[in-house]
Amino acid sequence: MVRTIIGRVLSSLLVIAGSSVLVFVIMYLLPGDPVDSLIDPASATPEQIATLRHQLGVDQPLYAQLADYFGKLLRGDFGKSLLNSEPVLPKIIEHFPATLALAAASALLSVIVGVLLGVLSAIHRNRPIDVIARIVGLLGISMPTFWSGILLLLVFSIHLGWLPAMGSDGWKTLVLPAATLGLIGGGFIVRMVRNSMLEVVNEHFIVTLRSKGLSERAIMYRHALRNALIPSVTMIGMLVGEMLAGAVVIETVFSRQGIGRIVADAIMAKDLPVVQGVIVFSAIVYVLVNLLVDISYSYIDPRVRRAA
Amino acid sequence: MEPLLEINRLSVDFHTRRGPLQALSEVSLTIRQGETVCLVGESGSGKTVASKSVMRLIDYENGRIAGGRIRLGGLDLASLSQNELRSLRGKKMAMVFQEPMAAFDPVYTIGYQIVETIRRHDSKSKEDAWEHAVSLLDRVGIPEPRIRMKQYPGELSGGMLQRAMIALALSCGPELLIADEPTTALDVTIQAQILQLLQELKEEFGMSILLITHDLGIAAEIADRVVVLYAGRVAEQAPTAELFARPHHPYTRGLLDSIATLDTEKGEKLHSIAGSIPSLTALPNGCLFHPRCPLATDKCRSEAPPLVARGEREWACWHTEELLKTTKGNKRSGGLDAASTAVPPDGALTATSPSSSQELLQVEGVRKYYPVKGSLPGRKRAYIRAVDDVSFSIRQGETFGLVGESGSGKSTLGRVLLQLEKATAGRIRFDGRELTDMGGTSLRSARKDIQMIFQDPYGSLDPRWNVGDIVGEPLRVHERLNASEKKERVARLLESVGLDASYASRYPHEFSGGQRQRIGIARAIALNPKFVLADEAVSALDVSVQAQVVNLLQELQEKLGLTYLFIAHGLQIVRHLSDRIGVMYLGKLVEIAPSHELFLRPAHPYTKALIASVPSADLGAKRERITLQGEIPSPARPPSGCRFHTRCPLATARCREEEPALRAVDPEHVVACHYPL
Amino acid sequence: GGNGGNKSSGASGGNGAAGEAQSSSAAPSAEQAAAETPVQGGELTYALATSPDTLDPARSGLAVASRVYRSIFDNLVVKDANNEIKPWLATEWSVSDDGLTYTFKLRQDVKFQDGTPFNAEAVKFTFDRILDPNTKASNSASALKPYASSEVIDDYTIKLVLSTPSRAFLVNLTQTTLGIVSPTAVEKYGDQFGKNPVGTGPFKFVGWQENADITLERNPDYNWGPETASNQGAAYLDKLVFKIVPEEATRIGSVQSKQVLAAETVPPQNIAALKADSNFQVLQVETGGLPYTLFINQNKEPWNELKARQALQYGVDIGSIVKTLYLGTYEQAWSALTPSMFGYDASLENSVQPDADKANQLLDELGWTVGSDGIREKDGKKLTLHYVDGSPNREKRNDIAVMIQQQLKKIGIQVDVEITKDVATKVFQNDDYDIYGNSQVNVDPNALSQFYHTAAPGVLGNIAHVSDSQLDQWLEQAAVEKDDTKRAELYKNVQQFIKDNAVILPIYVFPYTVAASNKVKGLAFDSVGYPQFGGVYIQK
């Protein structure tokens, strides 16, 4: 087990390094210049711009910038924003909790709702409950988030005034964004759980359980669900990626703090160190979560534990 | 004695997309207390449905009891609600299934699953239930039961799991135990252990057993009474001895005849039942068996025979009289020839003495090691020694049989011989050419002469290709033929394996298992190969169909001068087909001998044990069992010295230390044992 | 001479009274409210449409940043509604005859929020810091031009030396980017001063949660407000919290759901509903400078020809665009300057009317004939117009492009609209556009030189690439002309020239629009439209 984890961590490091190189290259290829947003084009002279570019180091060739970046990264230095010289790491650390809260809340929401609906849907296959659950699930994955977000906002905060429209302080501000984002995750999980439930129900061991005289309730919730959850757990790991991505839009719609907005802004402004930092950071989170998923996997599924 | 289970004119329907489907029709049977009843019949005959109907598990599969009654100890099972049934299941009646691996929930420990059952029915404390479970595991012969309790199903071998399954079934002291093919998925040696266990337990617990099997040998060994099902109907039922002695139904007769017993000779034609069991959606009129029956008359075709009861027996046939006339004692020679396929069993084959002809395939010191996954770099690599230093040769025109328990390396050896995998070491010469040195194009062209027939007739056919393309693929690869030539060749190939040429445009899933295997055989012989490897080519088939395929293989060998390497775990079939047999144990070849010699005078204790574990349908020969204890060890950590010493009743200190070499006890008979028998 | 007589830039040429917001709520307006007794205390939450980049006046280029730090920093002088320069941190000033030195007397009772005393050193520090290239203060540097150096005469007197005379210099000193910063704080925070700004303003900085909010609190010592402010003393509010809410619907929603008390940049379509609601007031103030203007690139054919440009002038129905998109909430622009600017030529209003026939005729004259697909052609080339606009769709500028595309199609011009994030490369580096729109908030008409002089400074430069010696001469003269009447006349010539030569298509004058709860009283705006929070109070 420990061995596997070490192996995983090592290969994860490779992956993280890879993703940051990749982002670096993409960002390097972006046209435009971080300097543009630093300088008023109305008055700046080409010399000024050249000086500024030199100061920022963006006039260096790609490999030199990369080497410089990794040199610093190894020393734990994520660099400074090109735009306002703010150090990147504290910035990410400042904004990450809000995104984490959002991602966690929506993951929780989607897991609870998704599993519940998925199980009901599978148990009551082709009955009204199933139809409703499937439609809810499908809607969740069929609506553009910014649209569903704004709709929720109109209803719950403007018309009903129940919940705040924006901000990132307090649990109340979390409800609408988490619901919007959770809708997608929930949608995926409903489908996943339903499918795997239906598959598990056809497994031989279900017949054994019935032949033992267990109640349907015990069979469904104690046995079938646990087996059906195994594939869904992987899904939850992947969902973290989705949630981080979804945060970009959701945080803008609900004016929440978070790394989603930072990175979107930074991409537009070509603020490379910030983009890099966020990507490396979220890659770490992604890898970590998936590592956790793998570990928790072996708790849910003894077959995996043995293989490890 | 009061019957425990009484099934009376039971009919079962399934609701399907295409409407109702009658899976059982008017099936009656009774089991008395302490009695063992066997339900036999070909695949699809309704054995499982019958057992699930007793448990009323068919309710969960869109099934419905359409008529008849099932009484268990006075309770009318057919009319109980699921809730009421639930308190009976596991308590009064329990079930053991065919696939022990699939029958346990993989994510809970064995202990949890047994305790769960106990506590469902008995108001025992957790601790008491746990202790009870431990004692049950101990009773069914699981070593270290306390450790096993905490293990997950995936951590136990198939044999262990089946024991655990039996313990689970026994946990609440059921009056009726239903076992649906409990040994089919297991090795012969393990099968013998399990059957013995069941018999012991029956005595001890005073249960009744409804055992489902397609192996008449098993039925002969343990059943008090046998019920033969055909297409959802009872064809015949009778006390075991009577049934085997004087079958009253041509179907029973056919089944008995199809079994290649240990004493059938190589080259002798096996008796088979023509055709295959009809689909429930397209049942014939009249007697359901008439399309396959050699005695069928117009009456059979128009009118279904009633079930006639006489004494302990029941049967449904219009022509029992005639049938009985053709039976000579309990010997199955002669039999009902009408059903056998084409070629007459003349002496042409036995005339050739294989020993004199030249060697086609020579294997020298072949090894195949698989690295164990997940070992850290730096540390010494661990290997699974699937095949370890095997040498033998196969002569032109002979059939070489290879037997051994599961995991002994038979398939691996086969794949290496065919160069589907590279040997770790050793040399293979085929027809004078070194296969091990070949690569790329030369190997591909050499493949023309070496072909293979697979165990899983379905899996080995690409589901997206039609039969014509599948059979024609070797032609496409190796011969430049135009479309019409190819079509012509495919048609001839199909005909030569007894299939209609018009099947070429159909897809694999439209065929029965036996037919699929014929397709596989047609593909293998398409290029007129010299050598064919058949890896468990008939294991997945029903006995009656097995006989058909075996006959076909023999017929083709004769016509095309083929050389076979026949891998199987069914010893009867191997014996019937092979000139010489090699026995493998844990990657090693432990004995090679001409087949009659091997069965007559096995020199290796393992061989002897293997032979002994085979159930025999020959009632007269109920012999004392030398069941092999324990299970095959892991090839990653094979025992020192003689690999068999851990299970060998004769093992000495020498066996533990010194590895025996293959040596001749006879010119044609070699064995690797320090103390050959 | 060092008396205060030579004070301000004098005569007002503008007609707009930008100092006061034009409140248009059904409820009592802000001015009326100001007459009531202000309530001390409370907190104003104010939703911003974008996030400031930095709160360092020297470094920020964004209007939104100015709106925030306007309350943190004070300037030496202030411009009133009549474009006159009035004292603020400087009590009086004099200009040398050659126009090269400005001597300021400073207030002596002023302290920075961190306790540092305000004095001539601080002024010198502020301006020299802007010149220092390490500060990366390009925006404020251009506002400070042609400042060369300064000399501290005594603690409260400072002499600023220019490299060339400039009539715009004094006015520019009113710009937020030239707010006076605390030298000790700059020393202390260095690079991070923008996240820890310290000035002398009525509010002091408390905290900034990026992308969420910026919190300021009352500077209790403040009593040096300029005469243009309704409250020269300490602010009434205890706290001022700017929330950053980029999504329009959310921003308006947060006012409507009372999560914030005020929100800026209300989209036109929401104004009517808010106005109709008695719980809210809508405040609008025109921003001064250059209106949103489409520049026609004279480097590109056929737009180098006057007739082609005139065809655009007649072919585009700006009135209809402004009416359709802004629903009557924005004014159509007629000139290169906004109406509130000194030197604005009001006679240009309504001087150009859309006339498709005339446009067609002009194009016909140039030899562009209508092809089978309705698009004009000449020598096998289609008449296309490459219209570049930035993203996001700020003030519905992209929508303008879409409408112009349809309008010009009618006179046979195919408009290729390109919306790009990367305007800088597209427009300023590659010169790859036929039309590009821009606007500028400014305080002095000298801004025209930056856009229309042949040798316009900076990368942005002369977007239209207009080059005319007469025009250059007018602009140069106006930059130093001491006589305001003459100066105004020169600028009018410039505006006339621009219109006559169809250099640009002026589109709209941007009104800064704020929606606020009726409880918010006393919200006023300075001459360029930045909110002044010192006089704001929350009615209980």
Added chain:
Amino acid sequence: MRESATAKALLQKRKWELPALRSSGRRFDLSRLFAAGAVAVIAFIVLCAIVPQWIAPYPPTEMMTDSIMQAPSAAHPFGTDYFGRDVFSLVVYGSRDSLFIGLMSVVVGGLVGGTLGALSGYIGGRLDSVAMRLVDTLMTIPGILLALAIAAAMGPSLTNIVLAVAAAAIPGYARVMRGQTMSINGRPYITAARSIGVTRFGIFWRHVLPNSLSPLLVMSTLGIGSSILAGSGLSFLGLGLLKEIPDWGTLLSQGRGYLTVAWWICTFPGLAITLLVLAVNIVGDWLRDYLDPKKKEA
């Protein structure tokens, strides 16, 4: 006689029972109905994309500036937008680009990802490790960020949006295809083909590939939906494209500011997206069941 008192008691207390799981069987089959409806929706949308002029009552670009933001009426079933364009006509015409984005991103992403996955799964070894590390790497970067960066890098054009969305989808396809290829590669019929002497490429082309495609096909169907959504997400973030006839994502994103004053401007494009994605997903689900040999045999 073992008949016990408990059994008698049992017979008396019949109770309501938990409904058992039933396969679709005799019941009126909803998923088929869903699938039929979904196919109809898709067919109509495709028709809109091909011949919008037959369906739309107005030219999509016509700006009736004197009747802006009209609520839905007989003349304008979906109302008019802030330019005075007929929203229904816009939605009809907008289907073309939306479908294009959805389809092409899936084609491009599926082709690249599928090829990568198939080769990596089939050839294995070092290629596989390298390819999978690459895919892992792509996986760690949230798709929309990748799309955002690419769209920002290349500027907004239909092709670039397609490429951006496709790039983000590549790792998913690669993973699925690799897994499928590997599983197919282990089937006995592949061994059979090898034993016949079919070349490596022949096996790949004739056996592995055709048998691996169905999950990819299912995934692609579902991918159409997510691509359309991803495209609209880009529009929201300001990287959409501005064409004379906007796609649905752009319509929705541009109209969202009018939700409180003229709900119809963005509601109908939004519904169109949702409906299409819904339909595509339903068809995808159905296709999955249909192509699943397990379910087919049952």
